[in-house]
Amino acid sequence: MTEKTEDEKxxxxxxxxxxxxxxxxxxxxxxxxxxxxxxxxxxxxxxPSESGFQRLLSDARQQRLIYPKKSPSRxxxxxxxxxxxxxxxxxxxxxxxxxxxxxVTAGWQADQLHDTEAETVRGGSSAGQISQVVPSPQAxxxxxxxxxxxxxxxxxxxxETQGRILIRIKLSAxxxxxxxxxxxxxxxxEWCTLxxxxxxxxx
Amino acid sequence: MTDxxxxxxxxxxxxxxxxxxxxxxxKKGREFGRFFVAKGLSxxxxxxxxxxxxxxxxxxxxxxxxxxxxxxWLWQIARNxxxxxxxxxxxxxxxxxxxxxxxxxxxxxxxxxxxxxxPAKSVDDCVTKGLAKFxxxxxxxxxxxxxxxxxxxxxxxxxxxxxxxxxxxxxxxQSRKHIAPFIQDCLQLLAA
Numbered sequence: 001m002t003e004k005t006e007d008e009k010x011x012x013x014x015x016x017x018x019x020x021x022x023x024x025x026x027x028x029x030x031x032x033x034x035x036x037x038x039x040x041x042x043x044x045x046x047x048p049s050e051s052g053f054q055r056l057l058s059d060a061r062q063q064r065l066i067y068p069k070k071s072p073s074r075x076x077x078x079x080x081x082x083x084x085x086x087x088x089x090x091x092x093x094x095x096x097x098x099x100x101x102x103x104v105t106a107g108w109q110a111d112q113l114h115d116t117e118a119e120t121v122r123g124g125s126s127a128g129q130i131s132q133v134v135p136s137p138q139a140x141x142x143x144x145x146x147x148x149x150x151x152x153x154x155x156x157x158x159x160e161t162q163g164r165i166l167i168r169i170k171l172s173a174x175x176x177x178x179x180x181x182x183x184x185x186x187x188x189x190e191w192c193t194l195x196x197x198x199x200x201x202x203x
Numbered sequence: 204m205t206d207x208x209x210x211x212x213x214x215x216x217x218x219x220x221x222x223x224x225x226x227x228x229x230k231k232g233r234e235f236g237r238f239f240v241a242k243g244l245s246x247x248x249x250x251x252x253x254x255x256x257x258x259x260x261x262x263x264x265x266x267x268x269x270x271x272x273x274x275x276w277l278w279q280i281a282r283n284x285x286x287x288x289x290x291x292x293x294x295x296x297x298x299x300x301x302x303x304x305x306x307x308x309x310x311x312x313x314x315x316x317x318x319x320x321x322p323a324k325s326v327d328d329c330v331t332k333g334l335a336k337f338x339x340x341x342x343x344x345x346x347x348x349x350x351x352x353x354x355x356x357x358x359x360x361x362x363x364x365x366x367x368x369x370x371x372x373x374x375x376x377q378s379r380k381h382i383a384p385f386i387q388d389c390l391q392l393l394a395a
Contacts, residue, residue, distance in 0.1 A: 007377065007379045008376050010376070010379045011351065011376050011379070015352065028390060031326060031330050031393060032330060032334065033352055034327065035327060035330045035331045036348060036349055036352050037352060039331070039334070040349055040352070040353070043240070044246070045237075046233060046236035046237045046239075047233060048228055048232030048233060048250075048253060049250070052232075052254065055254060056224070056228060056257050056258070057221065057224070060257075060261055065258065065262060066220060066221060066261070067216030067217065
């Protein structure tokens with residue numbers, strides 16, 4: 001082990017004052033140490049303040065360096081945000097409103113379609129016609145309507161008079177099958193009209 | 204709280220982030236503030252530089268390498284922030300003082316750390332005056348010597364100075380030669 005230089009001994013003596021300085025170096029270091037200690041003790045101590053910390057927090061928030069909660073990855077963040085939004089009462093209400101709205105709109109459009117078709121029937125469409133004479137046109141029309149609904153056949157009912165009811169039918173595959181099951185040959189064309197008349201009215 | 208926990212909390216957000224920042228502010232704020240004051244800043248300026256240092260820590264925390272020393276990294280930011288502040292302040296002072304004002308400022312006793320015309324009363328008084336002058340010329344070395352006297356270990360001093368431990372040891376031992384011109388007359392009094 002190499003012997004320490006005078007400068008190293010000086011530094012050691014500066015770090016820990018010798019009670020009895022035995023050399024000029026130790027004596028010199030002791031005087032410097034005492035002087036520096038006096039300077040340190042006379043200097044006001046720096047303490048970071050609470051107001052300083054609050055100012056730091058405020059600046060950090062302003063610069064978006066402080067986050068309200070843990071920041072996930074961008075993709076995870078988007079997914080979480082969507083889930084969180086979907087789970088909010090506002091979103092649930094909005095979804096219910098949207099579905100109801102769509103249902104109402106669809107219903108209104110269907111009614112509109114039915115009305116239009118009924119108008120067409122009243123206006124004398126050129127589509128083919130199927131006639132049926134029954135004791136009670138209303139009961140027969142109700143029965144037809146039920147079957148059309150169950151088979152998913154687009155149709156529109158028009159009560160022309162008390163003894164005569166017209167049902168406008170879209171001749172889809174389902175409609176053709178339904179008519180065939182009743183041994184009724186559908187006319188050509190996309191649409192046809194089922195004319196239900198009362199036996200009393202029919203001459 | 205370990206270094207890893209502090210870094211994790213600082214990058215994570217939420218209440219843990221605020222708590223980690225408070226802890227860091229209280230722990231390192233005292234050391235940084237004292238360093239800034241030792242380098243010649245007023246307490247008000249030290250507050251500002253500490254504030255800026257902590258904001259930089261938050262901005263750059265994502266760049267901290269886990270294999271490095273958090274303490275060294277923090278001190279590096281503090282030193283750089285101080286240098287930026289001093290440069291900015293020097294520019295603004297140069298802008299506001301003309302030549303006559305510079306001469307007046309240099310002649311102002313309030314801007315001098317010692318009064319060389321006043322005779323020393325004792326060896327201690329002489330050394331104190333000499334060291335004050337030395338500190339104004341080389342504040343970093345004076346600060347480092349204060350840390351030695353306070354018993355701060357070599358690694359910590361090295362972190363604060365931004366040097367390796369070996370270089371710091373060498374820097375400190377060389378201080379004797381740097382101080383000597385400022386207290387030469389005092390030592391002659393001591394020998395007598």
